[in-house]
Amino acid sequence: MKTLLKTILFLCFVSKLSYGQEVKNKLYNPNADAKADISKAFALADSTGKHVLIQIGGNWCKWCIRFNKFCKEDHEIDSVMQSSYVVVHLNYSTENTNLEILKTLQYPQRFGFPVIVILDGKGKQIHTQDTGLLESGDGYDGKKVMNFFKDWSPFALNPKNFEK
Numbered sequence: 141m142k143t144l145l146k147t148i149l150f151l152c153f154v155s156k157l158s159y160g161q162e163v164k165n166k167l168y169n170p171n172a173d174a175k176a177d178i179s180k181a182f183a184l185a186d187s188t189g190k191h192v193l194i195q196i197g198g199n200w201c202k203w204c205i206r207f208n209k210f211c212k213e214d215h216e217i218d219s220v221m222q223s224s225y226v227v228v229h230l231n232y233s234t235e236n237t238n239l240e241i242l243k244t245l246q247y248p249q250r251f252g253f254p255v256i257v258i259l260d261g262k263g264k265q266i267h268t269q270d271t272g273l274l275e276s277g278d279g280y281d282g283k284k285v286m287n288f289f290k291d292w293s294p295f296a297l298n299p300k301n302f303e304k
Contacts, residue, residue, distance in 0.1 A: 166199045167208055170235035174228075178241070181226040186261030191294050193225035196242070197254035198233040204254040207271055210280045217286055224293035225258075258292050267292050 181192045197204030208229075211217050221227065230238055232249060242248060248255045251270035258267045269292075274284045290296060 167205060168197060168199050168229050168231040168233070170198075170231045170233050172231060174230055174238050174241050177228050178230075181228045182259070182261055182263050185226040185259075188226075188261075189294055190224055190226050190261065191266065191292070192228065192259045192261065192263075193221070194228045194230050194245070194257045194259070195254050196230045196232055196238075196248055196257065198231055200233060201253045203271070207254050207274075207280060210282075211285065214282055214285075217282065217289060220286065220289045220293065224289065224295070260294075266297070 178192070178194065181194075184190070185192045195204070195208065197207075199205070211221060230241065232238060232242070232253065245257050245265065246268065248257050248268045251268070252272060254271050256269040256271060257265065258269070259265050269288060271280075274280055274288055276284065295301070
């Protein structure tokens with residue numbers, strides 16, 4: 141009986157550890173402290189002259205995973221993202237909807253998932269993007285995605301670029 145109990149306890153412990161590893165290896169972490177992650181992103185963006193890009197979605201969402209993969213695999217898009225944005229993946233799932241944060245972002249989930257919210261380094265919301273508008277056929281359109289990232293970058297929104 142003691143051996144059976146020890147085995148059950150051991151299996152519970154191992155499954156808990158593997159669940160923790162599984163969450164770490166996923167794009168969206170339902171256990172993340174989203175407020176802290178976003179605060180860190182603001183500090184980094186402010187100090188580096190970047191914007192904060194919050195991609196909201198979940199590991200359950202094939203379009204969320206597809207969007208991230210598409211952006212990472214296109215070297216030009218990835219380069220623009222790296223140079224212009226501090227990226228935060230905000231989880232939305234049955235485990236954690238992060239509704240308090242979404243309320244402060246004016247309920248971007250109304251557009252479906254993934255949805256992107258761009259803020260400046262001080263936390264001012266600049267734009268909310270329905271990523272469905274960046275699709276073409278069964279995937280994302282590279283030109284649309286690139287234009288989106290460029291059009292909302294700190295460089296594009298710098299008033300000095302429009303003065304004569």
